[in-house]
Amino acid sequence: MSTFALSIEQMPNRFFNGQSSPLFSAEIASAVRAFHRRIPGYQATPLCSLDGLARKLGLGKILVKDESYRFGLNAFKVLGGSYAIGQSITRKLGIPLESFSFDNLNGHEPITFATATDGNHGRGVAWAAMKLGQQAVVYMPKGAAQERVDNIRRLGAECIVTDLNYDDAVRLACQQADENGWLMVQDTAWAGYTEIPTWIMQGYTTMADEAVEQMQAMGIERPTHTILQAGVGAMAGGVVGYLANRFGADRFTAITAEPHQANCIYRSGCSDDGSAINVPGDLDTMMVGLACGEPNPLGWEVLRNCCRHFLSVEDRTAALGMRIQASPMKGDQAIISGESGAIGVGMLYAIACHPDSESIMNSLGLDHHSVVLLFNTEGDTDPVNYQDVVWEGKYGIGSSQSQYS
Ligand SMILES: Cc1ncc(COP(=O)(O)O)c(C=O)c1O
CATH class of the missing domain: 3.40.50.1100 (Rossmann fold)
Known part of the structure; x- marks a missing residue:
């Protein structure tokens, strides 16, 4: 050596x-x-x-x-996103987590999931949204590799490559989610936003x-x-x-x-x-x-x-x-x-x-x-x-x- x-x-x-x-x-x-x-x-x-x-x-x-x-x-990363989505949905529907399955959203009000990602977390969220027949909007920092973008789009999600760094892309995703009534599924926390990141x-x-x-x-x-x-x-x-x-x-x-x-x-x-x-x-x-x-x-x-x-x-x-x-x-x-x-x-x-x-x-x-x-x-x-x-x-x-x- x-x-x-x-x-x-x-x-x-x-x-x-x-x-x-x-x-x-x-x-x-x-x-x-x-x-x-x-x-x-x-x-x-x-x-x-x-x-x-x-x-x-x-x-x-x-x-x-x-x-x-x-x-x-x-x-x-999908381990985190899928669990948080399962928890969010079952709470919203008032059903126990144990009865959640990736096909039980049919007939319910549609949900759009939003997140920012360097690639892997957003792919996990897009994957879970696709399995549930729902929409996902994923923001990425500048310079995102094409394959990482394509992998998210292939799952049917909208993927927007910003000219921001990761942390600013998170803030943008959050603001867009607020304005559009989307459910923000972010893997980091801030004051007033801790439940989903904990899951x-x-x-x-x-x-x-x-x-x-x-x-x-x-x-x-x-x-x-x-x-x-x-x-x-x-x-x-x-x-x-x-x-x-x-x-x-x-x-x-x-x-x-x-x-x-x-x-x-x-x-x-x-x-x-x-x-x-x-x-x-x-x-x-x-x-x-x-x-x-x-x-x-x-x-x-x-x-x-x-x-x-x-x-x-x-x-x-x-x-x-x-x-x-x-x-x-x-x-x-x-x-x-x-x-x-x-x-x-x-x-x-x-x-x-x-x-x-x-x-x-x-x-x-x-x-x-x-x-x-x-x-x-x-x-x-x-x-x-x-x-x-x-x-x-x-x-x-x-x-x-x-x-x-
Ligand atoms: C491959 C990979 N490893 C490690 C991490 C770090 O995870 P965290 O941001 O929770 O520290 C990430 C985050 O996106 C990742 O994509």
Whole structure:
């Protein structure tokens, strides 16, 4: 293994108090999982054990939950959108969640769902709307990849590419939803808008619940570490919330990972008083799913209480993770891991190759006993960029950082 120094910013969490949230209790997680099981086509996604890579990096186990298989949508996000839509509709109709099915909206007043997205969440909302025979209007930030736009339009949704960044696209979607009487299904929260984002975060507990069940079937009780990529921090918050309730927050080390250009969780962790800090501007990172500058306050609360470390890395880290998973160690399974899915594997390798590897490993408590749980949250959702990176070497280790200085 060569030595090279990708930029890694690390902040231990000074606000950790280990307080778990009742919003992610075992009972709620099991009701959420039961909801997802009732969706036609539901299947637990694979949990891959990359044993060759773990040996090479001096770790006990690296387990990757491969969400590229989720409902054929190439990303995990539909878990949140579908659950929030199920909850919203059943409350509106006054029926129990258990009786919800994706065809019981016939004969009811039509609903238009609205959202803003970097791609995956909007695709999930459009998919759920299509299954229900309803409309969806999806706003995207500037520079959205054509394939991500097309995937949303193919589901029958209206997709509008704005000239705004992600956070401003959310505000525009919200304003349009208000004016037009649409139901806003957003994966981030703000004052007065917390119920749907809570359901969305709860929706993500399904992948953590599946992962724990799959680990236990391998004879592993729990992860010692989990690295969770964060955009607004809803996914990380949902997963950490689940694990903290299940095992206790002081029995595993949760680490968030973000691109430097959109590291709002890391910056919040660096704040004097633990308050949420926004990152303004273009948020111009290859990890488009993580290009969010304003923390979800519900997610941030869980992460501030229960995470151990906040990390921020450069785009080449994700590119490294994409290539390693596409071309794995002999005996390890290949995984198609997209930009925002690959940051965990890339980070572990970047740490192992770093000139300060030993001290970074020590500070994170990583060693040959560690069982590290990662989530490949997306496959090749932008196939053009995926091939540029994996086949043609874009964002190679020897290249300049190009997008970040
Ligand atoms: C593939 C992928 N991974 C991770 C995330 C981060 O999720 P969150 O915004 O809840 O932090 C996203 C968000 O869109 C995503 O699309």
